[in-house]
Amino acid sequence: xxxxxxxxxxxxxxxxxxxxxxxxxxxxxxxxxxxxxxxxxxxxxxxxxxxxxxxxxxxxxxxxxxxxxxxxxxxxxxxxxxxxxxxxxxxxxxxxxxxxxxxxxxxxxxxxxxxxxxxxxxxxxxxxxxxxxxxxxxxxxxxxxxxxxxxxxxxxxxxxxxxxxxxxxxxxxxxxxxxxxxxxxxxxxxxxxxxxxxxxxxxx
Amino acid sequence: xxxxxxxxxxxxxxxxxxxxxxxxxxxxxxxxxxxxxxxxxxxxxxxxxxxxxxxxxxxxxxxxxxxxxxxxxxxxxxxxxxxxxxxxxxxxxxxxxxxxxxxxxxxxxxxxxxxxxxxxxxxxxxxxxxxxxxxxxxxxxxxxxxxxxxxxxxxxxxxxxxxxxxxxxxxxxxxxx
Amino acid sequence: xxxxxxxxxxxxxxxxxxxxxxxxxxxxxxxxxxxxxxxxxxxxxxxxxxxxxxxxxxxxxxxxxxxxxxxxxxxxxxxxxxxxxxxxxxxxxxxxxxxxxxxxxxxxxxxxxxxxxxxxxxxxxxxxxxxxxxxxxxxxxxxxxxxxxxxxxxxxxxxxxxxxxxxxxxxxxxxxxxxxxxxxxxxxxxxxxxxx
Numbered sequence: 001x002x003x004x005x006x007x008x009x010x011x012x013x014x015x016x017x018x019x020x021x022x023x024x025x026x027x028x029x030x031x032x033x034x035x036x037x038x039x040x041x042x043x044x045x046x047x048x049x050x051x052x053x054x055x056x057x058x059x060x061x062x063x064x065x066x067x068x069x070x071x072x073x074x075x076x077x078x079x080x081x082x083x084x085x086x087x088x089x090x091x092x093x094x095x096x097x098x099x100x101x102x103x104x105x106x107x108x109x110x111x112x113x114x115x116x117x118x119x120x121x122x123x124x125x126x127x128x129x130x131x132x133x134x135x136x137x138x139x140x141x142x143x144x145x146x147x148x149x150x151x152x153x154x155x156x157x158x159x160x161x162x163x164x165x166x167x168x169x170x171x172x173x174x175x176x177x178x179x180x181x182x183x184x185x186x187x188x189x190x191x192x193x194x195x196x197x198x199x200x201x202x203x204x
Numbered sequence: 205x206x207x208x209x210x211x212x213x214x215x216x217x218x219x220x221x222x223x224x225x226x227x228x229x230x231x232x233x234x235x236x237x238x239x240x241x242x243x244x245x246x247x248x249x250x251x252x253x254x255x256x257x258x259x260x261x262x263x264x265x266x267x268x269x270x271x272x273x274x275x276x277x278x279x280x281x282x283x284x285x286x287x288x289x290x291x292x293x294x295x296x297x298x299x300x301x302x303x304x305x306x307x308x309x310x311x312x313x314x315x316x317x318x319x320x321x322x323x324x325x326x327x328x329x330x331x332x333x334x335x336x337x338x339x340x341x342x343x344x345x346x347x348x349x350x351x352x353x354x355x356x357x358x359x360x361x362x363x364x365x366x367x368x369x370x371x372x373x374x375x376x377x378x379x380x381x
Numbered sequence: 382x383x384x385x386x387x388x389x390x391x392x393x394x395x396x397x398x399x400x401x402x403x404x405x406x407x408x409x410x411x412x413x414x415x416x417x418x419x420x421x422x423x424x425x426x427x428x429x430x431x432x433x434x435x436x437x438x439x440x441x442x443x444x445x446x447x448x449x450x451x452x453x454x455x456x457x458x459x460x461x462x463x464x465x466x467x468x469x470x471x472x473x474x475x476x477x478x479x480x481x482x483x484x485x486x487x488x489x490x491x492x493x494x495x496x497x498x499x500x501x502x503x504x505x506x507x508x509x510x511x512x513x514x515x516x517x518x519x520x521x522x523x524x525x526x527x528x529x530x531x532x533x534x535x536x537x538x539x540x541x542x543x544x545x546x547x548x549x550x551x552x553x554x555x556x557x558x559x560x561x562x563x564x565x566x567x568x569x570x571x572x573x574x575x576x577x
Binding site: 217218220221223224225226227228229230231232233234235236237238239240241242244245247248249251252255256267268269270282284285287288289290291292293294295296297298299300302303305306307308309310311312313321322324325326327328329330331332333334335336337338339340341342343344345346347348349350351352353354355356357358359360361362363364365366367368369370371372373374375376377379380381 | 383384385386387391396397398399400401402403404405406407408409410411412413414415417418419420423426427429431432435436437438439440441442443444445447448451456457459461462463464465466467468469471472473474475476477478479480481482483484485486487488489490491493494495496497498499500501502503504506507508509510511512513514515516517518519521522523525526529534536537538539540541542547550551562575577
């Protein structure tokens with residue numbers, strides 16, 4: 001055999017062996033803290049229930065409501081069309097795939113704003129995009145559309161408009177009935193888990 | 205003063221393993237800098253698309269295949285692969301000068317004529333061009349760059365190319381040896 | 382943290398200039414290794430010159446290991462690299478057709494460009510053939526469209542499908558490649574020499 005190749009071959013096999021025996025890499029996919037701070041302090045992640053209701057009435061297909069409370073709470077009552085990803089399961093890879101779909105806006109909501117905000121921070125750490133929070137959560141939803149106190153007579157026209165809008169939203173969603181029933185969560189999602197979209201272009 | 209005989213390097217080539225390592229390093233750098241691999245048939249495709257577009261623009265828009273590569277804000281020749289291929293020409297030319305291999309000729313086996321070689325080259329090119337579009341790549345793009353990232357498609361295409369070439373080269377043995 | 386351009390560490394305006402530079406290096410190495418000669422390339426299939434096998438697999442192994450090492454040390458984000466998509470039927474059929482073209486023409490597009498650069502006329506004719514072949518494909522495309530888009534498995538890597546660790550996969554490829562090199566050297570010694 002050719003002696004001059006001895007060293008390169010040993011080097012090659014050695015490098016290959018080292019590669020196999022390397023301890024598994026810890027990958028975090030993290031967002032750097034400075035970036036996270038900037039996003040926390042800007043309030044761009046909040047969307048009001050009014051805006052969400054408007055998009056739902058327009059049947060905006062890119063909207064997906066996500067109830068981050070426990071599944072018991074979800075089954076008792078949730079917002080129309082919402083799916084349930086309990087807070088504890090957010091780090092689950094299956095749920096993560098749902099949230100990695102492109103072209104969708106994901107709106108986290110809970111009873112108030114605290115749990116959904118925590119869920120938002122968690123998802124940001126994972127580098128997920130297009131995640132928003134419904135401001136005020138279900139409580140605000142109810143306040144806006146179901147408690148909806150009519151403005152006084154001296155109120156500006158914009159308030160009156162808002163009141164009418166909210167009344168319309170209530171009628172749209174309930175047709176008179178106050179409770180909204182939870183959708184069957186399995187129907188609303190069509191996933192193609194295998195197809196990872198490539199961020200870079202390429203090809204021959 | 206004796207005249208030093210000019211040494212003929214035209215048959216000298218790099219050690220293949222060394223060449224392979226260099227090529228591997230080039231691939232690594234390419235992926236590291238641009239996130240994509242090399243390619244060759246893509247530039248030929250861009251040329252064809254550009255030609256079709258300038259000669260018969262209506263057909264270009266109607267054709268399902270060509271229309272994918274035409275966009276209003278970007279000339280199809282303004283793509284990464286075209287620039288890379290221009291570089292390939294330049295680099296090979298440089299190497300040809302360095303090694304003294306610049307010489308116009310038709311390379312063929314002594315058992316066939318030049319003319320036959322040219323005809324066969326044309327047919328071979330046509331088949332390869334057709335196949336490269338089906339497989340979305342050629343040996344540089346799909347096979348080499350695909351294997352660099354362990355892509356399954358890359359491996360399959362590479363095995364298809366080399367396997368079928370092995371089979372058919374014995375059928376056409378007279379063309380070569 | 383790579384890849385540099387998709388992460389905006391180098392601006393995307395440099396992309397084409399870098400393509401040119403990389404192409405120059407690529408073309409130089411190809412020609413210097415002898416890929417500008419169709420008879421030398423075809424030697425792999427007849428046993429008198431295994432340059433294609435050696436260069437190809439050495440490059441594949443080097444780049445695979447290099448990228449995985451870079452990924453391990455955090456220099457490159459593997460998930461951002463472009464992975465050639467797998468369309469099962471298209472990959473096989475396209476590969477077979479290309480193989481026939483290879484056996485006839487003796488070049489692949491990249492090597493034909495190198496050969497043109499040093500003046501090989503048969504390579505020039507081959508590239509004309511390439512254009513014609515692609516042109517014919519655009520005509521035939523409506524017939525082939527469903528076949529072309531069939532069998533899409535995704536932008537998957539081989540170790541993913543096989544269910545093994547990527548590093549182990551690369552090691553296996555290294556061993557296989559070494560075996561092939563040894564076999565190639567033995568065969569080349571036994572085959573009748575060819576002047577080209």
